[in-house]
Amino acid sequence: MGNHSDGSPTSSDAVAKAGHEEVDKFQDPGLPPHRLRLADTDPKAAKRSERQVAILFGISIVGTLLFLFAYFGIRLDQTIATLRLQNTFLGLGVAFAMLGIGTGIVHWARALMPDHEVSEERHELRSEEDRVAAVKIVDDIIEETGIKRRPLIRNTLIGAMALAPLPAIAIFRDLGPLPGDSLHHTLWKEGERLARDPDGTPIKATDVTIGSAFHVIPESLNSLTTGKLNEKAKSVVLLMRLNPEDLHPSKGREDWSYNGIVAYSKICTHVGCPVALYEQQTHHLLCPCHQSTFDLTEECKVIFGPAVRPLPQLPITVDSEGYLVAQSDFHEPVGPSFWERS
């Protein structure tokens, strides 16, 4: 220990530190004298504490009875009020039952059991001798295996051990299918009608007044028998109508809207929450999960928050009956980014 720190009074190295400070240091006066409690000297006080403990245990008994009464006595009648009433009394019953026992025991311990603090010596966790012996045993064991002298064994063992867990990883392969291009496609296709979420009635262009917003699903969604939620998670759309002059479509997107009616994916490009809040005045869309804000007039460009990409736009038009329909699927995958998304 610290041959280099010899003579250095500033070294924190254990006891060596003391030096002159040892002299000029307050000495531990030892445990303060024990003070007797009232209950130790006055039998009346002790008796009183005893009664208090008994009362607390009594309260516990009352609590248990209260629980049983609430459980069997209150009949649920399909109203929330009755349910709440029963829940409150069940809880109160358990609370009294438990707190009665708990506070009773603690009060008993504090007031009546001996309150002498005692001091016990700690023994050294391990003596120097034990430590030396332990290290020697480990060294001997390793030495006897000869693993240090036989690198061929060691290296092949390391190789084998490194590969052995691979089956444990590979066996999880069938947890799910490979992504394939499933994230690139949704239910939307040419001529697919835009329908109200959740009832699935198609929307006429004339129903959409300026300033209104619709939560939209593909009309064919509700007729799916399996995987409905999976498809819905990709294909939900927000439909809004603005003054056509408020829209600033980029080149190639001029005909993606109809009469100022635009449709954008509702799935946030950040981590996939539904972007459900439409601020009519500012034409902003806000994601309630992480507050990414998209500007509808700028093709849903991100103007605030953690998202990077604009919401994908669904090109729409009207069919011969005046219903809004998709021109095609989205032109890019919807929702959060993933590695294979270019």
Place this chain on the structure above:
Amino acid sequence: MSTSTQAQFKPKTSTGRITDFVDQRVGGSGILREFGRKVFPDHWSFMFGEVALYSFVILLLSGTFLTFFFDPSMAETHYNGSYVPLKGMEMSVAYNSSLNISFDVRGGLFMRQVHHWAALLFVAAVSVHMLRVFFTGAFRKPRELNWVVGGVLLILSMAAGFTGYSLPDDLLSGNGLRIIDGVVMAIPVVGTYISFFLFGGEFPGTAIIGRLYMMHIMLVPAMILLMVAIHLFMVVVHKHTQYPGPGRNDRNVVGYPLGPVYAAKAGGFFFIVFGVVAIMAAFFTINPIWNYGPYDPSPVSAGTQPDWYIGWVDGALRLMPGWLLGLPMEWHIPLPWGVNSLSLNVLIPALIPAGLVFTLLFTYPWIERWVTRDDREHHVLDRPRNAPTRTAIGVAGFIFYCVMWAAASSDLIATHFQVSLNDVTYWLRALFFIGPILGFIITKRVALALQRKDREIALHGRETGRIVRLPHGEFQEMHAQLDDYKRYKLVGFESPVPEEGIPNENGIVTKTEKRRAALSSFFFEDRVAPATPSELAAGHAHHEAVEAGEETKQVSSY
């Protein structure tokens, strides 16, 4: 020979006969002698660990009850239970059975609420317990490994909480899962695959609830149980730490014997914790899943909040700007086989802050040990003020955590205080960097000031409020000297001094050594030494000889 002695010894009391019966058959007397009167120090701050343990027991009890009625299937069904507003609605079997537990199983709602409150309390108690251990320096040798076990328990408790939170398959938790899916997909190269394997295909699929259920009721609790066992075993091996004070040092342990006082107090405390959780479950609704409705990828309610312990990660996701100085935080990397996407706007907040917090948490005992070169065993705790730099580091970390945590409620802060949501986010982004630094500086100064106050009180006693007029007309307040016991509490601590780098055998101070020296001065440059007997004696002499005004000067000039 031994049989004859056994035959001779006859216990007289009935409990004695039972004890002796067990002892002769399984030999419990050794354990009893070791533990029956084992001494445990007592302090209110030691209760947090107990609260954590007891709320875990409550979780096991209430959770077992819930498994009898819960069905983790994601198959579709139509609700036909007692809650009228949802009648006939299409939903998963899992959500359906959660509703049935709430409305049709008597006491089911109570057990659900007990379980959820106990879970929130469990993570809170583990966290506060870790703060206590950190700020009192209880992680020092020989308890470093137990600190690591504690850190693992913190992570496991969060995992247990999150897997359970998602099980009812309601709208709120479903959106939580959606966020997890979004974060998983952001992982480079394998993210999409992990997401598909986790959910058994595209989100949400029909597999995830059953998989989370298995982890929630088996894997995670089993690991928690194992870690708790190791944790408690090490507590027994080390014996408990104790706060500094007269009669307490690193070689002894002062407190109440396990039997009866400590066992009674600790055992009774279990019932108190249970009682408090029952009160919360009785009066405060938690997670009213019937208000949210079944999971549906389209709707979401404004003001959504995760459970409190996930808040800091969610808050980090909110704080990260998608565009930084006009640059997108999603990169499109051209590779030979095509362009790939790297979502730094998700990866950075999801990984970096949590990674930083847990790396520092797990390595801190070794960092401090390296800086202080302190290889001694410590069983006496530090009062936080007596380790100003450590306390300041802890507070800085705490503020770092709290800023992210607050950010998870940025929308609620904005609506509640009627301020702009964007401004709240901007302020929190600034606080994310400035808060910990300010916290560090202020805490260190406060700790040093408190130490000076301790010194002052140790040397000059406490103010009595009694004003005395001296013969020459001056007014002076009388101070009452402390008794030896109280004074020792204020002076009985170590105040290490910064160390210069120590040359190695070639007389060279290595770079590592210089770094250590620099850190050492960072830790101990500002220090207040404990008062000494000679200072006290000098102070007394002053009292007689010198006027009070000068004396004050002398103290403040320290």
